[in-house]
Amino acid sequence: MDNINRLREMNPLVVCITNDVVKNFTANGLLAIGASPLVGGEVAEASDLMKSASALLVNIGTADQSKLQVMDEMMKEANRNNVPIVFDPVGFGASRFRVEITEQLLSRHEVSLIKGNAGEMHALSGAESNMKGVDSKEETPVEEIAGKAYDRYRTPVLVTGAQDALMTGNGVSIMDSGHPLQGRVTGSGCLLGAIICAFLGTSDRFDDQSVIDAVSYYNLCAEKAASAQEHPTPGTFATKLIDELYLNDDNLLKERKVVAR
Template identity: 40%
Template sequence: MKINQIRQDQPLIICLTNDVVKNFTANGLLALGASPAMATEVEELEDFIKHAGAVLINIGSITKESIPSMEKAAEAANKWGVPVVLDPVACSATAFRKNFCLKLIEQYKISVIRGNASEIKGLIEETTMKGTDSDLSLDTVAIAKAAGEQLKTAIVVTGEHDAIYAQGKTKQLSNGTAMLTKVTGGGCLLGAIVSAFIYNEVEPTLDDLVEAVSYYNIAAEKAESLDNGTLPGHFQINLLDMLNSTDENDVAKNMRVEEVR
């Protein structure tokens, strides 16, 4: 498993993420044991990225002004063999967001795309969504497989049941809690956690992606079970604590995963 290795190596994770979640994302990565940097300046991105373990590009606060930084980050990551995780936040809500994501996927090597079911479906079909909300009735397994085969990259889809496609296989994960939808940045932080778990892996393994999502969801389950864990404020703090204390034994014992066709 990867958790102990992350805590030993403390990989640098460059996060170009949205303004709402920067603090939460940084604290979540620190709780895991990784080293976050919220670098966005075009002139310094390559200097950071050539020493990084992974790059997260989250388009939650995308603007015309921020696009050059995201493109430079992807370019530098590809140059230096650093994996890129794309979080296409609300990509089906506007043509501006969707067109940028598709351009990024076409022009650069993206190691993993992580999003909710509506977001991932929106990358491969003509569909719309309201803001960042996802349709919980969607089939995450079918979407993960279709997106992975069409976009030629690993896919992490979150929903009532999460699904992961990588290396030609798809797995369904059943850990987690609805409390993750009650705090800002629950999904965005997962994108950063996935980035940490695939550090130095441009072609991530299915096992590492399953461990990343299972670790995060098991920590969330533990956070909910603590005192006042069903209250959003307490849950958010509890989650940071449980990300710090959840170990490989917890994941191996509690992960609920099955391979699907």
């Protein structure tokens, strides 16, 4: 088990078509863990970038018609070059626009993983949305949501929350690490999507273990970041989360709490 070490040796190029709010935090998180971020990208660059990329993150957080074209072209070129795609439907259910572009992109391109918070993924699975903005108030268990979303898309899905559930053709895995302050730092879920890209970018094909390792490493780093303060606070916590992504290694993964069902 030397996933983090391998990641740092390979220094995978992760191209992130992500929302404007989290670009800096995402790039810093990827640099801290040992990946090479390229955040942004133009339609005309898709072909060149996907030839050297190890993975592609598509996050619809601040999408508009112009960014939709970039996403569409990047995903097409990613598929053509066998670059794995992680898709994050931020705010799915909060507007019809987000529903429409998600369905359009997912119908046109193959993705390796759809990840979102419980509210987004529940809406994505076909349940009536109770999304108010981009934060989840969802109370349905993540395992149940993951099952429904997988049934609908037949694509690996990750549902995040107090617990996280990964559902793939191999069954469901429940992960139980992390800290509540992650919900108070904007882009903490978006960065997780990018970190999963970095892990997926180090192997030739999708495997459940890479996603489980990525989620576990990230959430265990969050626990360590919080434990650095007696009364943890979100500003300092966000900085220390970046620090912990840099400091830790495969030993941290021994503390992961994962149940396969």
